[in-house]
Amino acid sequence: MANNDTKIGAALTAATCGLLGIAPSTSVASDAAPAWDVDSAFLYYGESDGRVQDLSLSAHATRDFGDERTLGLDVSVDSLTGASPNGAIASDGPQTFTSPSGRKTYDTPAGDIPLDESFLDTRFAVNGNWSQPLARLYTISAGLGFSSEYDYQHIGANVGLTRDFNQRNTTLSFALAYANDTIKPVGGLPLPLAQMGDAVGEDQSPANRAGDSDSKNVLDVLLGVTQVLGRHSVLRVNLSYSDSSGYLTDPYKILSVVDPVTGEPIARTPAPGTSGPVNVYLFENRPDSRRKEALYAELRHDFSGKVLQVGYRYSTDDWDVDSHTLESRLRLPFGESSYLEPHVRYYQQTAASFYRYSLANLAPAPEFASADARLSDMSAVTVGLKYGRETAGGNEWNARLEFYQQKAKAPGEFLIGNQVGNTQMPDFNAVILQFGYHFKL
Amino acid sequence: MRKLILLMLGCVSLAGCANLGVEPWEREVLARDDMQLDSNALDTAFDDHIYFSKEGTSGGRGFGGGGCGCN
16 A cells, blocks of 8 residues: 555656656655565575585565664575484494484494484574664664574574764674573483483383473673775674573483493493394583683775675684684676675684593593584585676576585594594585575565 | 773774774765675575584674574
8 A cells, every 4th residue: 555655656746747847856766766675595505425404595674764774674494304413423333323202213334423314394583673873873773583493492682782983984883682592302301411211112201301391591792893994995893792501402412432441332232122222322411501702803895896805703612612714705796797706714613621522431420521523623614606697677696606514523632442543523515505686675 | 802892992992093984975985785794694694504503603793693403
């Protein structure tokens, strides 16, 4: 109805102007201007060897209400399938594991890294954000976010304030975000460092579980400065602090218990008449708090139409995971309305203090332990290329192809007996393919 | 970390920064879409989500990402 009114209004104005013999004013044109600016994309993410595959659809829409008041909306749907490493080490013999539900088992052939193939999920996420001037030189923003998976729910809120200085060449920003996430693992919450039990029937509870769900809270604080360096350069520097508390363990990850001399898995025998693990595995346990600090800097520079973007992040936390990330994009326009954009990224992190390749049998049990490779010494490289083309109507379509390679390493001090020189980490390669369309409504 | 915060605040308050920057009529290049710091917001959102799921640290550019129990 509003659209019709606008069109009728514009038509009447145009007709009146025509009768009076004057050109319509620009305000009429802006009334009829598109209200929504929409960036949409389809993404495929696929890991090698039948591991995680993700299909995702996302849209980011902004509406300008004039006077620098904008509404931003994000909607995203993800569909995940494939196998995920469960944390146990590869063994000379075949291995059997109880599935997360505690009702079935799955097998891993001798010499292979154990993967849990029951990984399947659909995620739906929506975010809304409002931004408007608060006073001269001040802008305030506020947002809400929600996402849902079958075993995980997230709700979050954020507020931000920016202040311009120095003829708007310097912008100082401060933002706060708070999130409350609830996890409800399939089969219930495993007891910390408890043993994986045999598979049970439909009418029984899986062994060593305590309760159905738990939650975590995350507080993020961000302080940023954006500085115009000259006619062709702009720099942003952010300092951020993040405090997570609550259930930070991955309920689906386990550790192999090994002989303290040989480093080989300790055998167990399933109860008569049941199927279950033939080696000893413990559910992982992480601290219930994590504090992270990060420094992020990003520079954009224009070289006669070519735009170089360089970003660096240093992150450190009280789990001892320190990381460096270096990333760069170079946008190269060509022809009348096309561009190519190569992208490279390098990431490197140190292992968490409680990361273990495996746990020695009979040794005093640590309070916290995880064999999740994402908490080990690790490095990763991404190389990609994006192509974009503007249509005659001012919209843009684009395609992006990237390759991601991750290599992890177990810290030597935790390797036992035969493990030295024989570690197998769940390294992988992945392909990222994205098609996007940017249009106005 | 505290030193870095002081450095950033110092930069804003110091007259030195006032020499950086441009006059309002010199913003032709800076106003272009491809010079905006959030110009590829959808790409970075996808990337942040992927790297959050696969690596031990996240955030920095914006908030820590997440809102998923990513395996």
